[in-house]
Amino acid sequence: MADFQTSTHRAKWIFSPQQLVEKYRAANQRAKQILEKCGATLMEVDVDGSLSYPEPQMTAKDSAEKHSRTKPLTIEEEQCIKVFYENKLQEVCNNFRFPHKIQATALIYFKRFYLQWSVMEHQPKHIMLTCIYAACKIEENHVSAEELGKGISQDHQMILNNEMIVYQSLEFDLIVYAPYRSVEGFINDMEEFFNAGDNQLEMLKTLQETARFEVDKMMLTDAPLLFPPGQLALAALRNSNAFHRVIDFDSYLRGIFSRENSMHTMSELSESLDAIDSWVIVSHSNVCPLTEQMCNSKSTFCIGWEPWVTSVLHGPLCGLDFVCRLENTKVLLRRN
Amino acid sequence: MEMEKTGAGVAVLSAKEAFEKLEKVGEGTYGKVYRAREKATGKIVALKKTRLHEDQEGVPPTTLREVSILRMLSRDPHVVRLMDVKQGQNKEGKTVLYLVFEYMDTDLKKFIRSFRQTGQSIPPQTIKSLMYQLCKGIAFCHGHGILHRDLKPHNLLMDRKTMMLKIADLGLARAFTVPIKKYTHEILTLWYRAPEVLLGATHYSMAVDIWSVGCIFAELVTKQALFAGDSELQQLLHIFRLLGTPNEEVWPGVSKLKDWHEYPQWNPKSLSTAVPGLDELGLDLLSQMLEYEPSKRISAKKAMEHAYFNDLDKGHL
Structure with a gap:
């Protein structure tokens, strides 16, 4: 099987919470500085992937005027916008009936892209579509840019223009590992481990279905940037099993440890799975009103970094306490 | 020169600014390959040019x-090293992508041809060394879950001086997963x-690459393709x-395969009739690489442990 252990995914794209905070801060800070200097932040992307920031303001008067109109987003607000577009990404993939793998790959690309950039610099709507397009190519389920654009009434040239900057920002590390495949692998293993009969096979299928929904939830948080896919899959299966009570999960985990020469202990793995659970719970209990408001609005795909966004965002917004959560959550990060 | 970070705020030189093209050395599916000099270091590299927007579809998959x-x-010494990815523009102003590779001065196809033209045999120890390196490179790919799917002498680069062999042209390669998906039928050069x-x-799985390795093995010995068909049917025959x-x-399960028909009945011949000059151990390894049943075909890792390679000095490989 394609090997996570030796992959660029494991080596370069699993972070500690502190590293994530730093990356989000750096991107947000850079965008703020550009806003300060230029009065706007949205970058022009040429078809060859070359970038240009807005021209600096000509006069102090222009600058003052612009600044009175536009306030920068906070990290928490950026997070809200990203979550909104991650939901949209799932929606688009479902509408196109793309396989789960494409949705997962596109989501991971989207998350990685916004580790390098702020949503103030690149339109998340455009990046979301470009990530789906790229995922289709890499997963050998090719769909034309035109078809993708048409499907949601967008100019496909925008997808092609952003393609290179997306690949560059991902450092061309395009082979990614999502938990869905691991869920499938664990289910197959459970069938053998418990020597499942027909009745139990049916129940394991149900377990798998519920676990996939659990993974869907995880994919809308930062968990894929913090934990290896195998652990995310196990956490999803454990939650699913807590609901369906199909197997003795602890005995299965003990079975894994007795078969594998693992450097880690069973209690360490349990701590990791607990950390994933609490991470996902906290993330989902902090969905910001803005996201709900946008999800309920009829005008899909309307938000971009435009001046009116600021006024929406600076309304009565209960922040995600995102940075505090990242810095305070004690996450046991196993890299294997 | 390492693959450069193209994260925010980093100035990136275009291919034109960074390299001086010296000569065209080949032509691929999507564009030309050049020998070039990196201006900053004077290092010789290979630039593989890829045209974008062939069908208005951006970077080719x-x-x-x-x-x-x-x-x-x-990271593997037997896989060609990708050093960087650059972008530039061609004469018509169209965007092109350049893959920057370490430069290798020949490939196995040219190497075999040079021996064929002079009528000389490739020394058995040279064949052994090249085969070991090939098995090692393929074992590395397979160990990382990658099928090459297009192994042929032209895609095996060489350094004439050191006799180092490297696997290249992974454009048809893919990461395989379990269960193995349905893969495209129209891949791989027929022979x-x-x-x-x-x-x-x-x-299908890793065994498709091992079959190709077996065909290359025989070709190194005879300097002729083992099975040179000009259509799928002729190739099978x-x-x-x-x-x-x-x-x-x-x-x-062979008769249940999609394109199975009733074929003329031939009895198996001894491999030594087709590959005279290969010793007994070599023939044994070759026969395991050319097993019909894919699951019985030897793996690259197992091939490296075969007795055929026992007298090879593997220290520098």
């Missing part, structure tokens, strides 16, 4: 696959194509003439 796979595999692919199998027409006994 083969290029993407090659780059992403090489990002994982380029090196495994019988299960020719017969329309849509589920070439194989059947030497190895015998397969049946359910030697290859369970």
